[in-house]
Amino acid sequence: MTLPPLALYLHIPWCIRKCPYCDFNSHEQKQALPEASYIDALLEDLNHDLEFVQDRPIHSVFIGGGTPSLFSAQAYDTLFRALRTKLSFSDDCEITLEANPGTFEQEKFEGYRAAGINRLSLGVQSFQDVQLEKLGRIHSSNEAQHAIASAQAVGFDRINVDLMHGLPEQTTRDALDDISRALDSGVSHLSWYQLTIEPNTHFYNAPPTLPVEDTLADIQQAGQRLIADRGLQQYEVSAYAAPGEESRHNLNYWQFGDYLALGAGAHGKVTRNGSITRYQKTRLPDHYLQRAGSRTAQSQDIAAADLPFEFAMNALRLNHGFALSLFSLRTGLDPTSIMPIIDRLCALELLECRNEQVHCTALGQRYLNDVVAHFLP
Structure with missing residues (x-):
């Protein structure tokens, strides 16, 4: 099996306040952030994962959270x-930092650029103060607009707005109006996605009134x-970009890198070694900091029977879908193994397959979860 491209994800688990819709691994900051010790833990953890690199360069880095912009540029x-x-x-490595408009100063953005970060993803969510309050955000509309302008002023020309x-x-x-205000700022990438109510969130226990x-x-x-x-241009279920401004890191996820x-x-x-492994690090920040050696808490090889589903769950999010040759490269399986599924979905007008390129129809995009479920073993 040919090794796919390699990216790096870094998780900063702290935030100032947990948003009522958030089901990510984020924890409210109770005291001074342990920046130095957390970085030491990240690097020690990496030492135990270097065997995964296999002489591949890192072509993209994404720093997510939590609120990564709570950490200093230093x-x-x-x-x-x-x-x-x-x-x-790689020489053109894309390095993205998630930042919240309420947790920055312009000097911090300058420092991020100097540290090698070359793309920002700003968690605006809305430009309407009444909505920001309902969503539990700690920034205002004016602060969001100021954050975008400040990032552009210090040289960030690759900015995503969430x-x-x-x-409600x-x-x-x-x-x-939210879309217009984001695009009026001149950003090159937009992540525009529907609010969903997830378990283990405040909204799940106290649901707001959402549109019909x-x-x-x-x-x-x-x-x-x-x-x-x-x-x-829309290139993924909830991602839109100017030509050439697609998120390379997210494309790697969706192309099963x-x-x-x-x-x-x-x-x-x-x-x-011919197998594909998913793994997860220990979840609680204190445990991650205190644990010696590897911080991996769970690790499991994906069974060959599950690979078509795992691949389709990612690749069919893309508007252009996937080439059958990519399926073979990423999974090591013969494309003929999934052709009966593809043919059935094409007959239902949920997929199209032309010149060995498979993608969802408009109807298939609308019922994407159902389409992907057909690939389950």
């Missing part, structure tokens, strides 16, 4: 200097038209 400078002594980075739609009592007009299905459909259709009219995982609760996927 902390990231220290981290990346150390990482570069252990890992090889926006949610289907917010949101109208189509309100949703379109007809309104959600109107928002989705009108929003996609507006984004297309403004020159960004490999990625190392460091940090509390981080998930990784690696190919080795």
Whole structure:
């Protein structure tokens, strides 16, 4: 099996306040952040995972959370200097940092650039203060706009803005206003996704009043038209980009590439010795800091019978889908093994297969979870 490209995910698990919709591994900051000791833990953890690298360069890095912008620029400078002594980075390596508009100063953005971070993902969620309050966000609309402008001023030309739609009592007009204000700022990438109520969140126990299905459909259709009219192309279920500005790191996920995982609760996927392994780091920050040696808490090889589902679950999120040759490269399986499934879904007009390229139809995108379920063993 040919080794796929290799990326690196780093998880910073702390935030100032847990948002009521958030089901990520994030923990409210109770005291001063242990920057130095956490970086030491990340690097010690990496030492035990270097066997996964197999002479591959890192082509993208994503620092997620939590709120990674709570860490200082000096902390990231220290981290990346150390990482570069252990890992090889491609010359055009994309390094993305998630940042919340309420946790930055312009000087911090300058320091992030100097540390080698070359892409920002700003968790705006909405440009309407009433919605930000409902979502438990700690920033205002003005702070969001200022954060974008400040990042651009210090040289960040690759910026993603995260926006949610289907917010409590949101109208189509309100949703379109959020999109317009994001694109008016000149950003090159937009993550626009629907608010969903997840277990183990405050919203799950105290659900807000969300728009009805007809309104959600109107928002989705009108929003996609507006984004297309403004020159960004949809390339994944919830991702839109100017030409050439797609997230390389996320594309690696969706194309079933490999990625190392460091940090509390981080998930990784690696190919080795003809097998594909998923693994997860210990979840609680204190446990991650105190544990000696490897912080891997769970590790499991993906059974060959499960690989078609695992691959389809990622690759069919992309508008252009996948080439049958990529399926073979990433899984080591013969494409003929999934052709009966593809033929059945094509007959149902949920997939199209042309010139050995498989992708969802508009109907298939609407019922993506059902489409992917057909690939289960």
